[in-house]
Every structure is written in C-alpha cells, then in structure tokens.
Amino acid sequence: MKLELKKFGNILSSRPAGRDAWLSAQAYLFDKLKPKEKIEVDFSNVSVLSPSWAEEFLTQLKKKYLEQVVFLPSDNPSVKASLEIIEI
Amino acid sequence: MKTDTKQRILAYIIDNKRVSPKEIVSYFGLNATGIFRHLGDLIKQGLIIKQGKPPKVFYLSMNNKKQDSSIIQNGFIWNENRAGILPPSEVYCPTRDVFQARLDHLLADCLRQFDENLSYLLTAVVGEIGNNSFDHNLGNWRDVAGIYFVADLTARKILISDRGQGIFATIKRVRPEIKNDIEAIRIAFTERISGRAPEQRGNGLKFVKKIFEQQGWQLNFGSGQAVCHIESELTSFANQKKEIRGIIALIKF
Numbered sequence: 001m002k003l004e005l006k007k008f009g010n011i012l013s014s015r016p017a018g019r020d021a022w023l024s025a026q027a028y029l030f031d032k033l034k035p036k037e038k039i040e041v042d043f044s045n046v047s048v049l050s051p052s053w054a055e056e057f058l059t060q061l062k063k064k065y066l067e068q069v070v071f072l073p074s075d076n077p078s079v080k081a082s083l084e085i086i087e088i
Numbered sequence: 089m090k091t092d093t094k095q096r097i098l099a100y101i102i103d104n105k106r107v108s109p110k111e112i113v114s115y116f117g118l119n120a121t122g123i124f125r126h127l128g129d130l131i132k133q134g135l136i137i138k139q140g141k142p143p144k145v146f147y148l149s150m151n152n153k154k155q156d157s158s159i160i161q162n163g164f165i166w167n168e169n170r171a172g173i174l175p176p177s178e179v180y181c182p183t184r185d186v187f188q189a190r191l192d193h194l195l196a197d198c199l200r201q202f203d204e205n206l207s208y209l210l211t212a213v214v215g216e217i218g219n220n221s222f223d224h225n226l227g228n229w230r231d232v233a234g235i236y237f238v239a240d241l242t243a244r245k246i247l248i249s250d251r252g253q254g255i256f257a258t259i260k261r262v263r264p265e266i267k268n269d270i271e272a273i274r275i276a277f278t279e280r281i282s283g284r285a286p287e288q289r290g291n292g293l294k295f296v297k298k299i300f301e302q303q304g305w306q307l308n309f310g311s312g313q314a315v316c317h318i319e320s321e322l323t324s325f326a327n328q329k330k331e332i333r334g335i336i337a338l339i340k341f
Contacts, residue, residue: 011191013215014184015223047195048211051291052219077205078212081302085295 001037003029006045008057013048018056025057030065039065043074051082062088093118094126095165101136102149102158109145160338163236163247167336172231172251182234184222191215194239194246201241206303210246210341213299214239216292217248217309217337225252230333244341252334255311269312274325277309277316297323306340 005012008021033039039061043049062069074080093116100115101107109127113120127147130136139146159179166175174180181187191211198207221235229252236249256272262281266272275281277293293309300307300318307318310332317324 011188011195011211011215013191013212014188014219016184017188048208048215050212050215050219051295052216052223055291076208078208081209081295081299082212085291085298 001029001033002040002042004042004044005049006042010046011048012046012053012057013050015052015056018053021053022057022060025061036068039069041069041071043072043076043079046074046076046079049076049079049082051085054082054086058083059086059088092165092168093122094129095161095168097123097126098130098135098149099158099161099165101130101147102161106139106146106148109147112147157240157243157245159238160240160243160245160247163238163249164336166236167249167251167333168330174232175236179236179238180234181218181237184219187218187222187235187237190237191218197239197241206341209299209303210339213296214246214248214339216296220292221248221250221252221335224258225250225334228253246339246341247337248339249336250334254332254334255314269314270325270327273309273311273314273316277323277325303341308338309335310337311335 003025009017012018012021030039041058041061058071071083097112097116100112104111109120109124112127113123116123127136127138130147131138136147136149139148162175163179166173181190191214194214195207195211198210202210218235218237225233229250232251234250236247239246254269255276256266256269259272259275259281260266263272263275266275277297279290280294281290296307296309297316297318299305301321301323304321305318307316309316309318310328310330311334313328313331315326315328317326
C-alpha cells in the first residue's frame with residue numbers, strides 16, 4: 001500500500017499531531033494490510049516534516065512493521081533532515 | 089527594573105521614530121531625571137541619537153539594521169518582566185492550536201518572499217522550538233500560558249519566548265546530576281535525551297542545531313543564565329548575567 005503523508009497535512013510538525021495520526025492510521029489504514037505487504041511512505045506534497053512528528057509516527061511505524069516499511073525518496077530538505085536525525 | 093524601563097523607552101523611540109523628551113516623560117509618567125539618565129545610557133550604547141538643541145530636542149533610534157525591531161524588542165521585555173502579563177494578541181499563542189495556525193501563515197508568507205527550501209526548513213525549526221515550549225510546559229507555566237511568537241521577515245528575524253520552566257528544570261528530571269543552566273542547555277542541544285523520558289523523543293534541538301549550522305543561520309537561544317549561540321556554522325555555549333524566564337530564541341536567517 002502507498003501511505004500518502006500529505007493526507008495528514010501539509011505541515012507535519014507537533015508531537016500530538018504525529019501521535020494522533022499514528023492512532024488514526026492504525027485504526028483506519030492498516031487494518032486491511034496483508035501480511036508482508038509493503039508500506040510505501042510517500043512524502044509528496046508535504047512541505048514541512050519535523051523530527052517530533054516523525055518520531056511519533058514514522059518511528060512507531062518502523063518499529064511495528066519493520067522491513068515492510070519503505071520510505072520513498074523526497075527532495076524536501078525538512079524531510080531529509082528529519083529522517084536523518086531520527087535515524088530510521 | 090531600571091533595565092526594564094530603559095528597554096521600554098528604547099522600544100517607544102523605535103516605535104515612534106522621532107520623539108521629544110517631553111513626550112517620553114509624559115508617556116511613561118516617571119521622574120524626568122531618571123528618564124534623562126536612561127536616555128544618556130542609550131546614547132552611550134549607540135542605540136539612539138539626540139538631535140537638535142533645547143528647547144527643540146528629539147531622540148531617534150539608530151539605523152534599524154543595527155538593532156531589532158520594536159516588536160522583537162518587546163518579546164525580550166515581555167520575558168524579563170517580573171510580573172507575567174499577557175502579550176498583545178498579534179504575537180501571543182496561548183495554545184498549540186494558535187501556534188500551529190500561525191506556523192501555517194509563516195510558511196505562506198515565507199513562500200511569497202523566499203525560496204521553497206529556505207521556507208520549509210525555517211518553518212520546521214520554528215515549529216520545533218515553539219512546539220517544544222508546549223511539550224514541556226503544558227500545565228506547568230510560571231504564570232502566562234503559551235508563547236510569544238513574532239516573525240519580522242523584512243528584517244529576517246523571528247523571536248519565540250515562553251515563561252515556562254526552562255531547559256534546566258526539564259533536563260534535571262532525567263539527568264539529576266546536572267548542576268546549572270549551561271550544562272542543561274549544552275545537553276539539550278547536543279545529546280539525545282528527553283525531558284519526558286521514557287517517551288521516544290529528544291531530537292528537537294539537535295535538529296535545530298543541525299539546520300542552523302548547515303544553513304549558516306544565527307540562533308541565540310537563552311534559558312536561565314545560559315545561552316546557546318550558533319553563528320557561521322559554529323555552536324557555542326556561554327553563561328550570561330541576565331536571567332531568562334523559560335526560554336528566548338532569536339533567529340536570524
């Protein structure tokens with residue numbers, strides 16, 4: 001499945017927003033996920049990603065789905081810098 | 089208190105551009121001798137100049153490029169004030185929701201003036217610093233809840249301040265051995281640690297440091313009696329006499 005982060009907003013900045021997004025995604029997006037199905041994380045049209053949001057969502061996603069998670073490349077400098085700093 | 093008055097006088101002169109001593113005395117309602125002493129100090133510090141001869145004397149602020157705009161100065165004054173007072177609504181974010189809405193505006197305003205990469209990174213670091221204030225002080229502010237947040241994009245400066253617990257109190261919860269503000273601020277900017285352990289967090293200010301160093305932007309981030317200064321891709325930590333309540337972050341990009 002393709003996980004389009006733009007559907008959570010244009011500025012993905014705060015911890016509560018990241019936590020809320022994670023809870024929502026588990027309830028409504030991953031409930032039909034097949035075993036071993038890839039989750040392609042798409043950053044298109046996300047303007048701002050901060051490490052706080054990323055830790056609450058992407059770190060949890062990676063922790064739960066491990067190798068199933070694939071981060072699609074992004075040219076956005078805040079996406080690149082946040083992914084580097086949270087080391088996932 | 090003396091410093092406070094001096095800064096208020098400076099802010100008043102910057103706001104009004106050219107003012108007579110009579111206007112200043114009347115506006116502040118203080119003893120004229122004290123006002124003239126402050127004006128003398130401000131001249132010595134190179135912040136204002138005196139123009140004309142009695143009885144037609146005026147005070148002017150120096151070149152605006154050399155100093156912060158009054159709305160930025162007022163952020164410092166707000167933080168320094170002993171009594172917590174509500175900031176003007178245009179710079180006050182009492183809740184995270186208000187801050188988030190203003191962050192959206194900041195991005196839109198930046199995109200009108202600067203390139204996309206600068207706008208995205210600047211919004212990301214401002215978001216981290218502002219959200220950090222809410223993360224660590226919710227329900228625990230000293231007096232005024234929320235943050236003072238102002239962006240002067242013409243001067244390319246942004247100020248964020250809160251009257252919260254400050255970095256030392258936050259870090260000491262998880263590193264009880266630390267002894268002072270400078271140790272705390274150094275840890276906050278350089279080590280992966282969370283004041284809200286065991287939650288998965290603790291990268292916000294490291295991210296801020298990294299972006300400022302990469303972009304060559306300037307940051308003065310003060311808390312308590314310590315300051316983190318980033319300039320020309322170098323980060324340093326220092327003690328300062330002035331006590332900052334909570335935090336003040338002045339960004340120059």
